[in-house]
Every structure is written in structure tokens, then in C-alpha cells.
Amino acid sequence: MYFQSNPGPARELAYQEGKNISQPMLQGIKALPSLPQVLNQILSTMEDEKSSASDLEKVIRQDQALCSQLLSVANSAYYGFMAKITTLRRAVVVLGMSEVRKVCLGAGIFNMFNRSRVKNFKLVEEQWAHSLAVAEGARILASRTRKADPEQAFTGGLLHDLGKLVLAAYFPEELKAVNQLAASQDISYQEAEAMLGVDHEDLGISLAEHWHLPPMLSEVMGRHHEPYPDLTYLELVAAVHVADCLAHEIRPGDDNQIMLPFPEALKALDLDEEGLWWARKRLQKRAQAIEALRSNLL
Numbered sequence: 183m184y185f186q187s188n189p190g191p192a193r194e195l196a197y198q199e200g201k202n203i204s205q206p207m208l209q210g211i212k213a214l215p216s217l218p219q220v221l222n223q224i225l226s227t228m229e230d231e232k233s234s235a236s237d238l239e240k241v242i243r244q245d246q247a248l249c250s251q252l253l254s255v256a257n258s259a260y261y262g263f264m265a266k267i268t269t270l271r272r273a274v275v276v277l278g279m280s281e282v283r284k285v286c287l288g289a290g291i292f293n294m295f296n297r298s299r300v301k302n303f304k305l306v307e308e309q310w311a312h313s314l315a316v317a318e319g320a321r322i323l324a325s326r327t328r329k330a331d332p333e334q335a336f337t338g339g340l341l342h343d344l345g346k347l348v349l350a351a352y353f354p355e356e357l358k359a360v361n362q363l364a365a366s367q368d369i370s371y372q373e374a375e376a377m378l379g380v381d382h383e384d385l386g387i388s389l390a391e392h393w394h395l396p397p398m399l400s401e402v403m404g405r406h407h408e409p410y411p412d413l414t415y416l417e418l419v420a421a422v423h424v425a426d427c428l429a430h431e432i433r434p435g436d437d438n439q440i441m442l443p444f445p446e447a448l449k450a451l452d453l454d455e456e457g458l459w460w461a462r463k464r465l466q467k468r469a470q471a472i473e474a475l476r477s478n479l480l
């Protein structure tokens with residue numbers, strides 16, 4: 183079923199009423215562990231233009247598990263290098279700071295939702311596969327349109343549905359109920375959420391607050407279904423929003439929905455039909471690489 187990514191009357195009402203999160207969900211967010219220091223430091227190097235490769239190396243070296251995950255991804259088909267990368271220094275030199283940060287953030291946040299911590303790992307895995315596709319799509323769109331930084335777009339795509347990831351991990355029954363309602367009533371996922379008093383964007387904002395994530399990421403997590411021109415990081419949110427639509431189109435999820443890009447988002451990216459077609463093809467071609475990234479991160 184196709185849906186215009188417009189929130190619809192039910193969703194608008196829910197949004198006006200403020201945070202649409204039940205008390206148990208809010209408490210669930212607060213009970214989540216803090217974001218590891220190393221991930222906060224990696225995020226800081228993304229925002230600080232003066233930070234160097236050796237600064238980043240020092241940060242990552244504090245966490246041996248993260249180092250080995252980075253090397254595993256560096257040697258995967260996602261990058262397709264012929265020569266084996268065996269040290270952190272080499273990985274930073276060959277991949278560059280931007281790629282290293284992307285992989286470490288992905289791995290670090292994946293670890294927060296690992297098998298031993300969550301109620302339904304299969305749902306979490308599916309959610310990650312979607313997030314990685316959106317991350318790659320947002321990176322492709324940012325590179326093509328030059329309207330947003332490709333690294334920030336990838337990170338935004340990776341984290342955009344963290345609220346849904348919280349649902350998949352800790353409130354799987356609620357997530358399934360939303361999916362079932364959307365399918366049975368032929369309504370959008372967002373409308374089904376509003377009817378059941380769940381809101382993955384508001385959950386995302388709460389998690390961003392809990393983890394002290396930068397405002398840029400908080401806006402992506404909280405507004406990727408409503409890329410209105412009032413946003414501070416409109417182009418970034420628009421890139422994630424359009425990538426989200428493409429990812430749903432290429433690989434529909436449990437809610438079996440296909441979302442049409444919001445016209446304001448296409449306008450913000452200066453993206454016409456041809457550009458959208460090109461980005462869709464490019465994302466389809468990256469399917470194997472995305473799968474390689476997923477299997478080396480999980």
C-alpha cells in the first residue's frame with residue numbers, strides 16, 4: 183500500500199498533544215544504559231573540524247571490542263579491499279576518519295541492543311537491516327545533491343529509527359500491534375501508532391536526550407516523517423526521509439508499507455524524478471555491500 187508521508191489528521195493531533203509515550207516506555211528509556219563514553223567522544227570528533235586522525239585513533243583504542251569490529255568491517259565486502267587491514271592505524275589511514283567513525287558508531291550502538299539485552303532479537307535485526315539501508319541511501323543522496331554532509335547523512339540514517347529499535351527490543355508486542363493495525367485497517371504506520379498511543383519519533387527524541395546526542399541527530403530521530411521547512415537541519419532530515427522512503431520501497435518491512443517522499447523534502451534536496459531514480463538504482467546496487475556490513479556488525 184502506498185502512503186504519502188503526510189502525518190494525516192490522527193498523527194497531527196497526536197503531535198499537538200506533545201510526547202506520545204506511555205509511562206512504562208518512558209521509564210524503559212530511562213533504564214537504558216548511558217551511551218558509552220567512547221561513542222560520545224567519537225561523536226565529538228565528528229563535530230570538531232580540528233580533530234585529527236590520531237585523536238580518533240586514541241579514542242577507539244580505549245575499546246578493544248570496537249577495534250576488532252572495525253577491522254572485521256574494514257576487511258569485509260562492504261569495502262572490498264584486496265589487501266588485508268590488520269591494525270587500527272592502517273584502518274584509519276586506508277578508510278579515512280569519516281568511514282572509521284561511521285563503522286564505530288554503528289558497531290557501538292548495535293552493541294547497546296545485543297542479543298543478551300533485548301526481548302526480541304529477530305525484530306531488532308530486521309530493524310537494523312532497514313536502518314543500514316536508510317544510512318546508505320542517505321549517504322548516496324547527500325553525495326549526489328551536495329545538500330548535506332555524507333557522513334552525517336549516513337549517521338542520521340543509521341539512527342533515524344532508534345525509537346522503533348527501542349520498541350523492537352523492549353516492547354515487541356506493541357510494535358507488532360502497530361504493524362497489524364496498519365495492515366488490517368489499511369492506514370499508515372504513523373496513523374496506527376497514533377491510534378495506539380505509541381510514537382517512535384517521540385521515543386527517539388527521548389532516547390536522544392537520554393544519550394545526550396547532538397541536536398542534529400535528535401531532529402533526524404524526531405522529525406524524519408515530517409520534514410517541514412521549519413527544521414534546523416532540513417536538508418539532512420530530508421535526505422534521511424527520502425532514503426527511508428526508498429528503503430521501504432526496495433525492502434518493505436512487516437508493516438508492508440511503501441511511503442512516497444514528502445514534496446518539501448524533494449524540494450529541499452533539489453531532487454527531481456531522474457535524481458530519485460538514480461538514487462534508487464544506486465541503493466539497489468549496494469544491497470550486497472549493505473548485507474556485508476550488517477553481518478560484520480551484528
Ligand SMILES: [Fe+2]
Nearest residue numbers: 342343382406
Ligand atoms: Fe521512522
Ligand SMILES: [Fe+2]
Nearest residue numbers: 312316343426
Ligand atoms: Fe525508517
